[in-house]
Amino acid sequence: MRDLRADFPGLVTGEGAAWHYLDTAATSQKPQKVIDAMARAMGEDYATVHRGVYARSADMTRRFEQARSRVASFISAKNDSEIVFVRGATEGINLVAQSWGGMNIAAGDRIMLSQLEHHSNIVPWQMLAERVGAQIDICPLTDDGRIDLDWLEANLTEQHKLVALAHVSNVLGSVLGAKRAAKAAHSIGAKILLDGCQSAPRMRLDMAELDCDFFVFSGHKLYGPTGIGVLWAREELLEAMPPWQGGGAMIERVTFEKTTYGPAPQRFEAGTPMITEVIALHAAIDYTLAQAGEDGMASLYAHENALVRETREALGRFNSIRLLGPDSSAGIVSFTMEGVHPHDLGTILDEENVAIRAGHHCAQPLMDHYGIPATARASFGLYSTQDDIAALVRGIERTQKIFG
Ligand code: PMP
Numbered sequence: 001m002r003d004l005r006a007d008f009p010g011l012v013t014g015e016g017a018a019w020h021y022l023d024t025a026a027t028s029q030k031p032q033k034v035i036d037a038m039a040r041a042m043g044e045d046y047a048t049v050h051r052g053v054y055a056r057s058a059d060m061t062r063r064f065e066q067a068r069s070r071v072a073s074f075i076s077a078k079n080d081s082e083i084v085f086v087r088g089a090t091e092g093i094n095l096v097a098q099s100w101g102g103m104n105i106a107a108g109d110r111i112m113l114s115q116l117e118h119h120s121n122i123v124p125w126q127m128l129a130e131r132v133g134a135q136i137d138i139c140p141l142t143d144d145g146r147i148d149l150d151w152l153e154a155n156l157t158e159q160h161k162l163v164a165l166a167h168v169s170n171v172l173g174s175v176l177g178a179k180r181a182a183k184a185a186h187s188i189g190a191k192i193l194l195d196g197c198q199s200a201p202r203m204r205l206d207m208a209e210l211d212c213d214f215f216v217f218s219g220h221k222l223y224g225p226t227g228i229g230v231l232w233a234r235e236e237l238l239e240a241m242p243p244w245q246g247g248g249a250m251i252e253r254v255t256f257e258k259t260t261y262g263p264a265p266q267r268f269e270a271g272t273p274m275i276t277e278v279i280a281l282h283a284a285i286d287y288t289l290a291q292a293g294e295d296g297m298a299s300l301y302a303h304e305n306a307l308v309r310e311t312r313e314a315l316g317r318f319n320s321i322r323l324l325g326p327d328s329s330a331g332i333v334s335f336t337m338e339g340v341h342p343h344d345l346g347t348i349l350d351e352e353n354v355a356i357r358a359g360h361h362c363a364q365p366l367m368d369h370y371g372i373p374a375t376a377r378a379s380f381g382l383y384s385t386q387d388d389i390a391a392l393v394r395g396i397e398r399t400q401k402i403f404g
Pocket of ligand 1: 026121169362
């Protein structure tokens with residue numbers, strides 16, 4: 001892959017030195033093209049959508065809906081109307097829990113999650129379960145940190161109405177056998193939601209092939225801005241779901257006696273939407289696919305997977321380091337270092353212009369599983385290079401000397 005660092009103004013320090021940004025799983029840096037697209041949308045092109053009769057608003061509306069089509073083709077959705085713009089993956093999951101969950105999950109029903117879920121794919125289901133009197137079950141992990149599908153297949157029952165799993169773990173990088181999980185869920189009549197936060201920036205996505213029912217992701221991890229995310233749901237599910245927030249833009253007709261609601265996806269997009277963020281998300285998808293080239297997203301996966309393997313090999317040479325998760329994963333390496341708290345490691349690496357993440361990564365149940373409070377995590381993006389790994393290794397060597 002060509003070196004893309006020059007496209008990303010965020011990849012230099014204030015002094016102009018290279019910044020080894022290894023926290024893309026938290027949020028990605030933005031290419032200048034996305035920054036420019038957003039600035040234009042906020043500047044000379046700015047107007048509201050869906051309401052204005054003047055030309056600029058009509059133009060913005062057209063571009064807003066073009067972005068919806070772009071997202072639909074990016075994930076090979078059947079129809080543009082299956083795409084709901086939300087603030088992020090967290091909001092998408094809350095929408096499904098409140099709207100679909102409120103209608104389809106009742107007392108005595110069960111929801112299946114896994115041990116490695118991000119808090120945003122745990123807490124909305126706990127809130128729903130508490131409200132309606134449902135139960136939550138947790139699918140355990142294999143020794144190398146994957147969701148154990150043998151266990152899942154053996155333990156799903158007809159009481160389970162929903163299976164909600166991370167497509168890629170934000171801590172371990174492990175990739176779910178999504179088709180197998182979907183088959184297991186559907187075999188007992190449950191629906192399946194995939195949390196695609198970490199798969200959307202680095203994997204080819206095809207909703208029909210994945211055979212899931214709900215899919216969510218956030219724009220800011222996909223080289224786009226914060227404040228924009230996507231919920232995809234099967235058309236027939238979305239059509240049957242009640243609104244979750246009321247307000248402008250989601251109605252058909254309002255009177256004080258009775259209000260009727262508009263069709264999906266507008267029914268789920270109350271209020272003035274994230275106009276500039278949607279336009280910038282379109283630019284981010286275009287940029288990402290342009291870099292991916294002919295092989296599409298598969299080449300991005302291969303690029304990051306090669307960096308993962310190289311990092312694991314390099315870190316594996318340190319006796320003090322314990323690597324978590326599978327050897328081959330999607331752009332993410334988590335580890336602990338004996339005698340060094342991940343926060344201390346993160347602080348020392350920062351002095352070397354290396355930015356890693358240290359903490360529980362919003363996955364406290366996973367930390368409990370490993371019996372640790374935190375990990376250090378290096379995560380890659382399409383702009384990451386072997387230089388970043390070399391800088392990480394140098395920083396770890398220095399840390400070892402300090403704590404020696
Ligand atoms: N799920 C996963 C797997 C994630 O990595 C994240 C972000 N760290 C989220 C959900 C939540 O995404 P957001 O904060 O953008 O809503």
